Amino acid sequence: MEEKVQGKLKNELIEWIKAIAFAILVAFVIKSFLFTPVLVKGASMMPTLEDKDRVIVNKIGPKFKSIDRFDVVVVEHVLLNKNEEKNIIKRIIGLPGDKIEYKDDQLYINGEKFSEPYLDQFKKELKGSRSLTYDFTLDQLLGETTVPEGHYFVLGDNRPVSNDSRNPEVGFIPKDKIMGTTSIVCWPMEHIDLNFN
Structure with missing residues (x-):
């Protein structure tokens, strides 16, 4: 027994x-x-994402479908300040072959004006004649007239503080460095959002 x-x-x-x-x-x-x-570190994606927000990254997207303009993505192992490598969260602005320009705080892609509603809150808070995004062309920043094939141009929503593709040390992002897309904040409770894009 x-x-x-x-x-x-x-x-x-x-x-x-x-x-x-x-x-x-x-x-x-x-x-x-x-x-x-993934844990958001820093203020470069405010007001869309805040420091210490936790987001869910969809790793299926970049491997099996195209990455769309204005998707928020996590980029793996970006070399910052010549010795610090880390993951960053940014927004896709330029697709391969795009000509990107900002003039008078307005985004132009291939000569066409594009609105960026996710920046409206910050633009309203600006005082006087300050711009959220300074004027530039790809050629001025990175010596290329268009985004190279297989690469993307990314910016943070908090343009004055974001370390992004405008910095030659970051530059254009190769597709294979994109871990995935995200549109879900899962923590903290007061920030939960199932589709912030």
């Missing part, structure tokens, strides 16, 4: 170990290949 009970407990323990191992494997696969949480 005692042997039966011990055998039953042993089988039950083995089943629990299998279930836990399977759950860990599934969680690893989901985090590695499908979705992963």
